Amino acid sequence: MARKPKGRPISGVLVLNKPGGMSSNAALQKAKRLYYAAKAGHTGSLDPLATGVLPLCFGDSTKFSQFLLDADKGYASTFRIGERTDTSDSDGEVIEAKSAAHITEALVAEQLKAFKGEISQVPSMFSALKKDGQPLYKLARQGIEVERKARQVTVYSIALLAFRPGEVAEADIAVHCSKGTYIRSIAEDLGAALGVGAHVARLHRTQAGPFTDAQAVSLETLADMRGEGEPEVLDSLLLPVDAPVAQLPSLALPEATAYYFRQGNPVMDARAFALGDEGDMVRVFDQTGVFLGIGTLADDGRVAPKRLVASNSGS
The missing domain is CATH 3.30.2350.10 (Pseudouridine synthase)
Structure with missing residues (x-):
């Protein structure tokens, strides 16, 4: 039986200003401890000498970290x-x-x-x-x-x-x-x-994909905010789970259709024709605005799940 990960099951993106003289993994681990997060990953190493924008993905956001690895x-x-x-x-x-x-x-x-x-x-x-x-x-x-x-x-x-x-x-x-x-x-x-x-x-x-210096937070700021308090005080700094793919068009599915999408089934939606061409990706939400994951457009108006958010998969 798999051991349950230690830490909070939080999800979101933190744009970290990595300090000089520290590896990207060491910076990630320090931020992960401050958040007491169960799961986290960075999105492409910076040399120890380098400082600056290092997006960290927590929980479900790690599913979309490749988009940041591939970004300009x-x-x-x-x-x-x-x-x-x-x-x-x-x-x-x-x-x-x-x-x-x-x-x-x-x-x-x-x-x-x-x-x-x-x-x-x-x-x-x-x-x-x-x-x-x-x-x-x-x-x-x-x-x-x-x-x-x-x-x-x-x-x-x-x-x-x-x-x-x-x-x-x-x-x-x-x-x-x-x-x-x-x-x-x-x-x-x-x-x-x-x-x-x-x-x-x-x-x-100064920039990694959509994220810039202006959004970056230092480890010192995280430590000062946390102080002797609970890690929840840091959660306001997290960007949404879909932040790594925010450049993709979005589609909000009605309740019945969203149910099948959550199960991993392609769904039909006439609005998909206006969102892109066959093979293009879209962010998919339910009618309440909850992010379900990303889907791939087909030429017949279907949207096929490509990567689902685990907490919304219905499993």
């Missing part, structure tokens, strides 16, 4: 130009230093143009990408290097926000990109293009 991301970063490190960021040791005194703002802006669009990247050994369940950065710190395949990613925009010249210059960069884009690889490649090397000195994720 936004970053604000500072590159130090003139120094290469063994980790491509400021956590590592400087392995090469060259004067960047001749590097200008115009030159950096010009070189950044090459990184816009679809580009190929080889993930750093000091990234959070996993190999056999282990983050690469943990293997790298043991002196282990494994082969990494180049991957195609898309940089939708990359902008130079500020430039500070000097023997070691600094450039503040904003990037909007597809999932799997490594900012440290952009810094490394930019430094190579400039001929003096570069690394990431600061990395902050």
Whole structure:
């Protein structure tokens, strides 16, 4: 008989502002303890160096975390130009230093143009990408290097926000990109293009899918709100279960139809024709506004359950 999970069966999304120097899993576990939650997961690792938007899914929301894993991301970063490190960021040791005194703002802006669009990247050994369940950065710190395949990613925009010249210059960069884009690889490649090397000195994720900095809450805020009180005081910070898929159109089913949808059966609804094409997904609610899950549209007006919310499945 399966052991009942310890903790409260709460559901929803918390947009966490991950602190620097902590792994994404450590941040998740701390938030999970503060909420005394039975089930929780994060939606794509940030490197320990990085700070910023890390959506955490509790309970039923974990069923929709893949949508956030696949979502576009936004970053604000500072590159130090003139120094290469063994980790491509400021956590590592400087392995090469060259004067960047001749590097200008115009030159950096010009070189950044090459990184816009679809580009190929080889993930750093000091990234959070996993190999056999282990983050690469943990293997790298043991002196282990494994082969990494180049991957195609898309940089939708990359902008130079500020430039500070000097023997070691600094450039503040904003990037909007597809999932799997490594900012440290952009810094490394930019430094190579400039001929003096570069690394990431600061990395902050400003956006993950629909979630932004403005919604993010720190672990300190959670701890202060909780204090010596009960974990329920934190529940007001949770976004709805369907927040990861809020961009999808919605369909409210009448009571009889909602019953069959909950059981995992496709249902017919004439309004489905106006919501999209065959294969498109929709959020499905009952007539009282309770979220049932997501469904896939068929060309005959049917909506087939794709992922149901367990607490509303009728099981």
